Amino acid sequence: MRVAVSLLVLSAFALALPAQDRETTADDLLRAVERKLVAANERAGPCIACVVVSRSEKYPKPTSDVPGALGTFDPKQFAKDNPNGGEQLAKALDLSDPRAVADHGFACGVVIDDKGLVLTPYHVVDGATKIYVHLPGAAGSYADIHAADACHDLAVLRLLSPPAGLKAIKFADVRLTQRDGPRGNVTSGKLAVLVASAYVPNLPINKPSAALGSVTNVRHHLPIQGLDQRQRRLDDYYLHGPFLEHDAKLNTGISGAALLNLDGEMIGLTTSAPVPGLGEKQPEYAFPLTDQRLRVIEVLRRGEEVEIGFLGVLLGTNFASLTVSGTTPLGPAAKAGISPGDVITHIDGATVRNYDDLLGHIGSALAGTKVTLTIGNTRDVTLALGKWQHTRPVIASVRPDPVFGLRVDHDSILAQTVGERARATTPKNIPVGVSIGTLAPNSPAEAAFKKLGDDPQKRWLVTHVNGKAVTTPAEFYAAAKGQKTIKLTVIDPTEAKRQEREVSFP
Incomplete structure (x- = not known):
């Protein structure tokens, strides 16, 4: 020694x-x-x-x-x-x-x-x-x-x-x-x-x-x-x-x-x-x-599954400060009213001065975690983190049972998928719901979504289950549990005029 x-x-x-x-x-x-x-x-x-x-x-x-x-x-x-x-x-x-x-x-x-x-x-x-x-x-x-x-x-x-x-x-x-x-x-x-x-x-x-x-x-x-x-x-x-x-x-x-x-x-x-x-x-x-x-x-x-937290802010080229240059449309920051030019100075009371500080806080948090951002040392904004989209391997032996072949995910996944194609709107008018996760082959859910076109994971946001509003996967599965028939209300956030559609199964 x-x-x-x-x-x-x-x-x-x-x-x-x-x-x-x-x-x-x-x-x-x-x-x-x-x-x-x-x-x-x-x-x-x-x-x-x-x-x-x-x-x-x-x-x-x-x-x-x-x-x-x-x-x-x-x-x-x-x-x-x-x-x-x-x-x-x-x-x-x-x-x-x-x-x-x-x-x-x-x-x-x-x-x-x-x-x-x-x-x-x-x-x-x-x-x-x-x-x-x-x-x-x-x-x-x-x-x-x-x-x-x-x-x-x-x-x-x-x-x-x-x-x-x-x-x-x-x-x-x-x-x-x-x-x-x-x-x-x-x-x-x-x-x-x-x-x-x-x-x-x-x-x-x-x-x-x-x-x-x-x-x-x-x-x-x-x-x-x-x-x-x-x-x-x-x-x-x-x-x-x-x-x-x-x-x-x-x-x-x-x-x-x-x-x-x-x-x-x-x-x-x-x-x-x-x-x-x-x-x-x-x-x-x-x-x-x-x-x-x-x-x-x-x-x-x-x-x-470990769901990594997602904030949805874009930073300028100067990573030495946390000046917001933009936000991901439909993302958590956009929903909370974070705007270009805002400077994030604290997260949950802890000082953050650069990109590394931001990663340290958000990277260690999970989707759904509520965090409080201090903007310019003048106002606090509390929001729930979304889920970060990535392609790294994940194994989860315990998963929710699919609903007639359908599993859903956080709406922030769709926000990162559609990106700038999502129509800009005021924070109070940003739609909330759940995205399409997976559709089991030859399932009633897959057949129902085929009627709306291809790539449902890249297009549709589920806002209601049998008339009940859902904002998280947990709320979706709770609303669908035990139901013999399912009627979903879905919207396409990339449309200029968002039109509600219904998807029913089995």
């Missing part, structure tokens, strides 16, 4: 130790450190898993059409079904056997629910055809991808045969220092414990390892060379999100390990994903588990 870290540890514990009659020695301090490290490892160690991932195409195809359902693997049945060389191949594909791990990939994961949910970065399981989670004590289970979001690089796995006695990690209260705000409780110099369960050849995967270090820096966004502000996007957390930089190391950098405080509470999830522009020897990073990040994890825990 580095001398600098050792001195920091000793200094910290010298202040923490109770007063004694004799002088505190270096040995006392080191033993105090040792007790803290052991206690943190004992508290969090049972929650740390080794996630083995295969991308082999040799497995039988999953029988379920639920997104992320990968299923288990029965090597005996596989060998029986493939008598010519199947037994040897079955051994190579059996991820429950540590001897097979070397032929596949592995990372770490953290148990976040005692019913069998495990958190890991999305890039760990991207493209997986089979996943097995090794747990302390030689326990383990095959797993499905319960939910995942590539934008935030997070995934939650669901163990198919969760062992008894699973223990969930405890999350710490992580607060980062904000501009012109109070000092956070996770800052440079904070001691940290890294706990990981890594594969080591010829050894069983049954016990995690721990290392002591510190948070060396808190990056409000990564210092990526050659990336200007215009290239920072909401659909890639690595381009706008905060990171903890740390020096706690085990054998090698590994994704999905738990970075803990000395109380054994989790403050970060490590990532070793290569980030272009950081060079070959990039530091060790972890996602800080702030309230914003935990809200994303909670959505994934429920198995649902």
